[in-house]
Amino acid sequence: MEQAGRTGPLWTAGRRGAWHDPGVRAEPTILHLDLDAFYAAVEQRDKPSLRGRPVVVGGTGGRGVVATASYEARAFGVHSAMSTAEARRRCPNAAFLGGRFDAYREASRQVMRVLRETSPVIEPLSLDEAYVDLEAADLPDHSVASVSALARDLRARVAEATGGLTASVGIGTSKLVAKIGSDLDKPDGLVVVAPGLEQDLLRPMQVTVIPGVGPATAERLRRAGVHTVLDLEQLGEDELVRLLGRAHGGSLFAMARAQDPRPVEHARGAKSISVEDTYETDHVDAGLLSALLDRQSAKVTERLRKARLSGRTVSIKVRLHDFSTVSRSATLPEPSDDGRLIARVARRLLGELDTSAGVRLLGVGVSGLADWIQEDLFADEVQAEPEVDEAMAAAVFAAASRGQGWSPGLDVEHDVHGRGWVWGAGRGVVTVRFETAETPPGRVLSLAADDPALHRFSLVPPEDDLDPLSPDAPGT
């Protein structure tokens, strides 16, 4: 797009990814859409009895937090990130729901489709939020009147496509302004910030309206006497960089002056994939932790493979009894989507930590994602879903009857007792811990290793495999 009438060098504000450069566009062509109280709204849409009532979606267990509160619940002081226990205290009559993510994903898909019909360039930020680049939209012009009309039509189509969900929309000359705008008139609002008025809008606002200014940054700024965006601007760039570091300070100073050159980025690929779980009670048993890590590794691997990706860096995250969090990571010589390898690396990393005082949260992640599948030659095997491979299953049962082959963490299914995972094994007997979604602790049962009702799902790596991280060391 041409940028007539701009002063100064084209690249002054241009940092990473910046595209033509100006600090802001000349016309209000960036739209930010945010669905109102999204998860709760989907629940109210699908269950008429919940309409007009306080609804809280989030973790319902003892250690859960609120993901979304409906506006009725917000009236009682319930908000996201609050512990569910606190939310129950504030609003005992609310409906507390665990969340139906398939339904949310489906609603989100419907919304994104509508946005894509409006412009080919959209950037989803989460299930309920996206930027739309109106420069790429089919519009006679980009006047305030024109983009306002488009937004009204867009919101009507979103409601129609989703069975009545409402969205708030902000439009401006930059992502910053569009996003702040969408928040100004929630719910079901529309705000278009006319070009030239950005600074008038921002200056009196609290610094926390700027994305990236959270509690820690706000506190530092407060101590420096900075409360509003105007204060931020007057503090000056050098001082901000001194206070917050080069990247953060620099971009904050730019944003304080409504300079935000970030483009709407159409296809952003994932950079990492991870799974983590917080347990109802702290776990101390090292064997159990190991088994849990294996299950998580299997989930991460499944997602990797579905996305046809491999990852090179395996990380674990451990939150201890005192809520302190530690992480460990290891980088493989090359990307992998081998679940056994990932599980083994994760277990090795966990072994380096002292978890004897209790683990509250455990997680596994993979990053350094590569867009190709390792060992493409064996793609057929991968697609053959070894989980149901009869020959493989027979081999495992044979091994089990010799007292081998059942390792802690192995996922299994039993015709009578349901899904579980191996807790221990030996002498022809497997001890399996069963769980259901509702009752995480479950039961521990000892079963004959050759019990025909016991089916194998995934196999933990044999201990005598070479450790690819230390090729000269034969196992541990």
Next chain:
DNA sequence: TCTGGGGTCCTAGGACCC
């Protein structure tokens, strides 16, 4: 019954290389 789960980005130090 304080404090979820999925991410992104940045910093800082050390290793290592040129």
Next chain:
DNA sequence: TCTGGGGTCCTAGGACCC
């Protein structure tokens, strides 16, 4: 062998977002 730098990769931690 007295003091270089710069660049890249890796790791750990932290802030932040929805």
